[in-house]
Amino acid sequence: MRPKRLEDFATEAELQEERAVPLWCRWFEEYLGRFNGNQDVSEQIRLKQGIAQKVFDEMFPLWRLLIRKSVEWQNHQLKYVIGNQPFDAVLSSDAGSEYLEVSVADWDHDEALRMKYFSEHGHVSAIGRVSYSGTARTGHAIEVENAAETTTVLIADKLRRVKERILAKAQKSYPPGTTLVVAFDDHIVRHDPNFAARFESILREARHELPNTFRRVYAMGMSGETLIEVR
Numbered sequence: 001m002r003p004k005r006l007e008d009f010a011t012e013a014e015l016q017e018e019r020a021v022p023l024w025c026r027w028f029e030e031y032l033g034r035f036n037g038n039q040d041v042s043e044q045i046r047l048k049q050g051i052a053q054k055v056f057d058e059m060f061p062l063w064r065l066l067i068r069k070s071v072e073w074q075n076h077q078l079k080y081v082i083g084n085q086p087f088d089a090v091l092s093s094d095a096g097s098e099y100l101e102v103s104v105a106d107w108d109h110d111e112a113l114r115m116k117y118f119s120e121h122g123h124v125s126a127i128g129r130v131s132y133s134g135t136a137r138t139g140h141a142i143e144v145e146n147a148a149e150t151t152t153v154l155i156a157d158k159l160r161r162v163k164e165r166i167l168a169k170a171q172k173s174y175p176p177g178t179t180l181v182v183a184f185d186d187h188i189v190r191h192d193p194n195f196a197a198r199f200e201s202i203l204r205e206a207r208h209e210l211p212n213t214f215r216r217v218y219a220m221g222m223s224g225e226t227l228i229e230v231r
Helices: 021-034 039-046 052-068 109-121 151-169 195-209
Strands: 077-080 089-093 096-104 130-135 139-144 179-184 216-221 227-230
Touching: 021 052, 021 077, 039 052, 052 077, 052 096, 052 179, 052 216, 052 227, 096 151, 151 179, 151 195, 195 216, 195 227
Parallel strands: 096 179, 179 216
Antiparallel strands: 077 089, 089 096, 130 139, 216 227
16 A cells, blocks of 8 residues: 555654664655655645644754755764754754754745645645635635745845744743754745855844853755854
């Protein structure tokens, strides 16, 4: 029988196995290939159901980050951790351990409803305002406006979302020396020559407001092309 759930392709023990960073990257790429083209799993991923939320909101951004830092971290070990602890992974080396907390800046309740609308109708505006009635228990009646915005407006919104996510995450308690990884969809902004400088300014502003919360902050584009670091 063909597997229909992401949970069928790896156990939680496999997902949480500690590996050297280069091996972790190769393993995760192989893992993604296990369910490539599976339409049932694609639907689960789109709606972030079950383990899909962990895999694509936490492990996937970690994979992108590890690839970008592969030279610097080639002698490090990475262990992803499932649970309610105040971090998502542990990066360790002979020099010690560092906790990594991962969060996605542009996924919220409205985006979840947008993806549900897409699953039901086969199309959806990527930026139109979302409205709904009802509840998850009784059923949602979802409406998404057809809308278009300039790139300038979209980039400003992206900057705002990342800063707000940093500030929100910093309201919680973390182990000393925790690093925050904020992932975001960068397909609109990654070719903008001024984006990195504007983004770094926003991150430094957020760090100035919260100087002792995180050891460092990474803004990691989901494409893998954008990485901005503020120590």
